[in-house]
Amino acid sequence: MSLDLTETDTLVVGAGQAGVAMSEHLGKLGIPHLVLERHRIAERWRSERWDSLVANGPAWHDRFPGMEFPGYGPDDFVTKEDVADYFVAYAKMINAPIRTGVEVKRVVRQQGQPGFLVETSEGSIRAQRVVAATGPFQRPLIPVIAPQDAGLTQIHSAQYHNPEQLPEGAVLVVGSGSSGVQIADELQRAGRQVYLSVGAHDRPPRSYRGRDFVWWLGVLGAWDAAATEPGKEHVTIAVSGARGGHTVDFRALGHQGITLVGVTQGFENGVARFAPDLADNIARGDDNLRQMLDAADAYIARHGLDLPEEPEARRRLADPACVTHPLLSLDLAQAGVRTILWATGFTVDYGWLQVDALDANGKPRHQRGVSSEPGVYFLGLPWLSRRGSTFIWGVWHDAKYIADHIAIQRKYSAYRAASEQGSAVKATAKEITA
Numbered sequence: 001m002s003l004d005l006t007e008t009d010t011l012v013v014g015a016g017q018a019g020v021a022m023s024e025h026l027g028k029l030g031i032p033h034l035v036l037e038r039h040r041i042a043e044r045w046r047s048e049r050w051d052s053l054v055a056n057g058p059a060w061h062d063r064f065p066g067m068e069f070p071g072y073g074p075d076d077f078v079t080k081e082d083v084a085d086y087f088v089a090y091a092k093m094i095n096a097p098i099r100t101g102v103e104v105k106r107v108v109r110q111q112g113q114p115g116f117l118v119e120t121s122e123g124s125i126r127a128q129r130v131v132a133a134t135g136p137f138q139r140p141l142i143p144v145i146a147p148q149d150a151g152l153t154q155i156h157s158a159q160y161h162n163p164e165q166l167p168e169g170a171v172l173v174v175g176s177g178s179s180g181v182q183i184a185d186e187l188q189r190a191g192r193q194v195y196l197s198v199g200a201h202d203r204p205p206r207s208y209r210g211r212d213f214v215w216w217l218g219v220l221g222a223w224d225a226a227a228t229e230p231g232k233e234h235v236t237i238a239v240s241g242a243r244g245g246h247t248v249d250f251r252a253l254g255h256q257g258i259t260l261v262g263v264t265q266g267f268e269n270g271v272a273r274f275a276p277d278l279a280d281n282i283a284r285g286d287d288n289l290r291q292m293l294d295a296a297d298a299y300i301a302r303h304g305l306d307l308p309e310e311p312e313a314r315r316r317l318a319d320p321a322c323v324t325h326p327l328l329s330l331d332l333a334q335a336g337v338r339t340i341l342w343a344t345g346f347t348v349d350y351g352w353l354q355v356d357a358l359d360a361n362g363k364p365r366h367q368r369g370v371s372s373e374p375g376v377y378f379l380g381l382p383w384l385s386r387r388g389s390t391f392i393w394g395v396w397h398d399a400k401y402i403a404d405h406i407a408i409q410r411k412y413s414a415y416r417a418a419s420e421q422g423s424a425v426k427a428t429a430k431e432i433t434a
Helices: 017-028 043-047 080-093 178-189 213-219 250-256 278-303 392-414 418-433
Strands: 006-013 033-037 098-100 104-109 116-120 123-132 153-156 170-174 194-197 259-261 264-268 271-274 329-331 337-342 376-378
Touching: 006 017, 017 033, 017 080, 017 098, 017 392, 043 080, 123 392, 170 178, 178 194, 178 250, 213 278, 250 259, 250 278, 259 278, 376 392
Parallel strands: 006 033, 006 123, 033 098, 123 376, 153 337, 170 194, 170 337, 194 259
Antiparallel strands: 104 116, 116 123, 264 271, 271 329
């Protein structure tokens, strides 16, 4: 389908949750727009997530306001395929002008006239505004410490699908956020020997006193925090919706048979080296859990809520041997480790966006998604406006703010001063009488 010289007011790049949300709000405001997606709608949910993944928030919370998840109860956790199907159905419901199979290759500002020239795999588009809705999961990040060993299989969590995909043998999982914890647990339950490298993390309760942790973060105001706490910019969240949802307990994983180790520092001659920080990292996760429980208890007392007490939530298991006597090194071959799975997150990639909206490191310069380059917007990024910005419901609200900003700018652009209008009227009258 050729797009040659197509013109639109606002071009949205990406048709995941951010792009679909953006289209809804632009459509409600009557703003002409086009959404381009190089693959399918919500493609990353389908092909860049493991098979058993479910949403980390319950169905009542992790959705757009205009549609519920069909076939799910409010406290159920939606499978990844059904999340992708949800966005396809939502796009159809709002009649979103999405064209799939079209890759945006370059965006540059037009010289001597307003707007941008967008080069795509199907032709060129002129747009007055561009919204980069490609989200935070653009390029899998594997640290430079990764060993150069042809005998090892090394994959990122974005390429992992199931245990059968990996060669036989033990697995070292590096990363203790939601992805790393859930994948390590799945591999161990499938009969693999698993080593899990645990770094700094937050560890909220899956639920407490009858309410899911997403509810607690909401009523305690944590979702609306405008900026991360100093020193916690790269702290992951260990939470799981797997098997009906449960609180992540690293000690329980150790007793289950997973060997916990500290932060992976490097590799040399086939030997992995780990920092002596395992116990401290787990202890800080415990502190985060207790702080949230304390805040929840205080909230219940302050508001007089009739929610059942849950003393078991504060119970702490004994440290497994891997915590009391942690490994500081591991000979991979001797331990039978044939795979390293990097659950180490992602980085952004805006190489196609060739405008003055990025810093020296290629990171967006913006305020609540409004970039330093007039007419360019970012959507779907962590902490775009608040802690909840990368969640399904959070991106919907961020999209509304950006759409409102675009609508205001369109009014300014459409404004004609009285003197201009008067000159135009006189010119028209002169033409008629001539």
